[in-house]
Amino acid sequence: MxxxxxxxxxxxxxxxxxxxxxxxxxxxxxxxxxxxxxxxxxxDPSHQVPTETFEVAPAEFREMASSFADKYRGSTIPEGTEIYLAAVQWAWIPKELRLKAGVTYKVVISSGDVLHGFSLIGDDGTVYNLMVMPGMAYVMYIKFDKPGVYEIRCNEFCGLGHQGMVGRIIVEG
Amino acid sequence: MAARMGTEAPPGYRVCPVTGLLCHLPSQRLIIANYVMSLISLAIGGTAAVFVGLSRSSLILVKDPGQYYIWLTAHGLNMLIFWILWFEVALLYFVGTILINAPLYGLRLAWVAFGLMLLGQIIMNVLVFSGKASVMFTAYPPMVAHPMFYVGYILFVLGAGLAVIVFFATLYKARTEKRYEGHLPLATWGGAIAGIIAITVVVHGIISLVYVFLYSIGVLKTVNVMFYRWFFWGLGHDAQYVNVVAMVAVWYALLTLASGYVAANFINEKYARLAFVLYPIFVVPGIGHHILVDPGFSVALKQASGSVGSHFLSVPSMLHAFALLGGTEAVMRATGRTGLFGWLARLPWKNPGFSGLILSMILFGLGGIVAQPQTTLQPNLLFHNTLWVPAHFHWTVVGGTTLAFMALSYYVVPLLTLRKLYSLNIARLQIYLAFIGILILGASMAWLGWLGAPRRTLLLENLVRSEWWTPMTLLGIGAVIFIVSGVLYLVNILLTVLAGKKTTNPLELVGGLVEQLEVKEGAIPKKTGSLIIVFIFLGIVLLSLYFASFIRLESLPEIW
Structure with a gap:
């Protein structure tokens, strides 16, 4: 019973x-x-969680991303350039990345303050999500095959302006 | 069954007119007090659910983010932490006393536990609703809430831990005093397994919450987010397994009660007890599925703990699914309802115990199926922090645990209060509404998650991608249906307690709740139909979705 x-x-x-x-x-x-x-x-080594990481102070990383953003604002990022992408309350630095299709880029991603989420959403049905952690950077390699527009959204709650953290990746032919 | 029927109750006790079990009155007061708190939490969390659900629907009810995140934090805390834990404390006290004819050992301590939990809950809710703690129930640093928020959290967790200690002390005392013969009832055994997991919850919870509290008051100057996230999920994840195990114990109790004890002879308890024991073995290794896409943890840890550990953690749930469905099939066949699936069609679907059991199992199964790709290192890249995650836990915790708890209360509340259930028809309807509501809610969340829509995000109109509108409308419909069922549940219970007919007549107390089943001579209690059902859903459907998510991963741009 x-x-x-x-x-x-x-x-x-x-x-x-x-x-x-x-x-x-x-x-x-x-x-x-x-x-x-x-x-x-x-x-399949090219669809994985990035394994390369390193420690970096949030304030320092924010500086790195800001100077990167200033240098490439509005221009296509040339092959071989190391990209810095910082999540901060409440924006992406840089807000927009122009990349070339068919090129493999090295992207370093981290937080300038609190915990964030990196969510790549494309019109082609792409969805790819990572955590963005203060003090720890991810090194990821990205290669887009075709031109297109991708949104970068924050998907870890990071404060009252969280929903507005939307950036873009524009892939050019 | 009615072992003590007709015997006089000793002072301070009463004899249950239906089961013949001894109820220690001061212990019963604690069961009721904890249950009442669970209902209050359900009402607060349910009110918040109106605002959260309709704001994530195409209606976008709340347009102010500050307001929305207050409702969302309140919803998560009151539902996932308060409602569930209060109910579980009541459940542990119930299976640890009445089912084994024992009094609660440490009544004062149990009231201290009650006081700590209540105080913690009040502090937290006051801070959340005054807007000083919009950090979600996960409270990830470095974002910090008012320091008292963590104090409230710690008090609540400590109180729950104390209640578990009282439960184990009670079991020990009952055993040494020989209050019962033989072994613990299966439901009590399940409760004890839940209690063991609850201890790991409390340990992890105290470590992570004290740590973030010290950071919030400035004693610690820096905070290690990885450390916090690991230990917090020792609280957050393991607590869900307290729910799972408690829910499974309730499933066995429901099947036994609804069949008028007949089903008990068709459950293989050796198999069921073995399955229970597997939970605590895999529960701590399973924590890792929350950090699969966190930087800093090694791939080896992520795969061993997050993926492999978590896949094996689903084995005991798969085993119970067959034990319960097979037990139901066997009892149906033994009472003359034959046919490969004929027994299923001829189940007493109007009985809230049977419908609650089967529908709760279906929803929990769906939640488990969608959890598999999400707990796997690579496919988790598609689902992490999207609405796929709340789809999973609304199906498991709301569809599975909450629905099972609701169904059980239709049996236990009349027995504890000696009042006839106010309306059996409302109870019948409520179970189905809850099922339909959560089915739609979870499906629309999973759909949105598949499309990449983020969780914990107020999607104002300009932030909604065009393909998200249709599932958002569905989400609102599902939420409304479930909220209606929740209101019906609360009202029915409240009216039972306040206006239900007082009676000690067993036929009146459980009339319509217990099926009159008679085992037929020569009937074969086979379980073939159930084996086919679990094989199709937990084998074929589950693995299909699992491999589909790998195939989808292949269509993505190359990212590594």
Whole structure:
């Protein structure tokens, strides 16, 4: 009785074959998922969580991103340039990035103050999300195949102006 | 069953006229007090849900971000923390006393726990509603709330921890005093597993909250966000497994009660108890799925803890799904409702215990299915912090846990108050409305999440992407339907307590709630239909979605 005390011999019954079948099946289901994610790390290195990170003071990073933004405002970022993208309350620095299609860029992303989220949303159905943490920078590599417009939104609550943190990546042909 | 039927109750006790169980009256007062607090929290959180739900719908009810984030913080805290934990304390006291004929050991301590939780909740709600703590229930630093907010949080968590200690002391005392024969009932056993997980919740919670409190008052000059996030999720994530385990224990209780104890003989308790034990083994390794896209943690930790650990954490839930569905099938077949799925069609769907059980299991299953890609290192890149996440936990915590708790209260409230349920028809309707509401709400959130819409964000009109409007409308419809069902629940319970017919007649107290099932001679209690159902949903559907999200990841621009 699920709601009354029972003696061992009352509840300790051998597992039926259907029980054993399902125990085996559910372990297999978990194993299939676990194996897939492990294998994927090797199978496709270009769709992964970035692994390169380094520590950086938030105020310092904000400066780096600001001077980067001043240098490239309105212009297409040339191949081989290291891009700095800072999330601050409540904007992206720089607000807009102009990139070339088919080129792999190195993008360093971190926070200038509190915890933020990096969400890339494209008209082509792209969605890609990362945490942006104060004190710790992500180094990511991005390559867009086709021209298009992508929004960068903050998706970690960061204060009252959070919803307005919208930036853009414009990919040119 | 009615082991003590007809016996005189010792002083300070009463004998339940339906179950024959002994109820220690001072312990019963604590159960009721904690339950009342859970209802008050549900009402506050539900009021907030009106504003949150309709502001995330195409209506965009609240247009001031400051107001919206106050409602959102209040909604998260009162629902996910207060309603659930108050109910769970009431549940632990219930399964730890009445079900094993024992009094609560440490009544004064239990009232101290009650006081701490109440004080903590009042402090936090006052600060949240005065706009001094719009930091969400996760309260991630370096953003800080008023320092007293953390004090309130710590008091509440400490109070809950104390209640768990009282529960374990009660179990120990009942065992040494031989209050019951044999082993703990399955529901109590599940409660004890939930209690073990609750201890890890309290430890992690105190570490993270004291840490952020010291930062908020300036004692600590810098704050390590990674440290906080890991330990906070030891609170936030493990607390959800207290909910899961408590919910599963309630499922077993529901099946037993609604079938008039007949189902109890068709549940394999060895299998069920084994599945319960797996939860605490995988719960701490599972914390990592919250930091899958955080910089600073190693990939090895993310995969071991977040992905592999979490996939195995779903195994016990998959096992229980079959135990309960199979148990239901077996009892239906044994009482003459045969056919591969014929038993399902002929379930007593009007019985709130059966409908509550099955519908709560369906929603919890959906929540578990959408959780799998989200807890996996690479596909999580698609879902992290989108509305996919609240889709998952509205299906699990609201659809699963809350619906199960609501269904159970239709049985327990009349038995504790000795008043007939005010309206059985409203209770029947309420279960279905809740199911439809959360089904739609979760589906629209998952849809929005798939399209990249962020969670915890007030999307004012100029911020809504055109493809988001349709699911936003659906979200509002789902929210309204569920809120209506929540109001019906609260009103029905309130009217039962205030105006329900006083009676000690078992037929009146549980009439319509307990099915009259008779086991037929020679009927075979097979579980084939259930095996097929769980295999289709938790095998094929689950893995299809899992692989679909990997395929979608491939269509993205290259980012690594």
């Amino acid at each position: 699920a709601i009354f005390p029972r003696k061992l011999e009352e509840w300790y019954k051998p597992l039926a074959s259907v029980d054993k079948t399902w125990i085996a099946a559910s372990v297999v289901i978990a194993l299939v998922m676990a194996t897939t994610t492990l294998a994927w790390s090797f199978a």
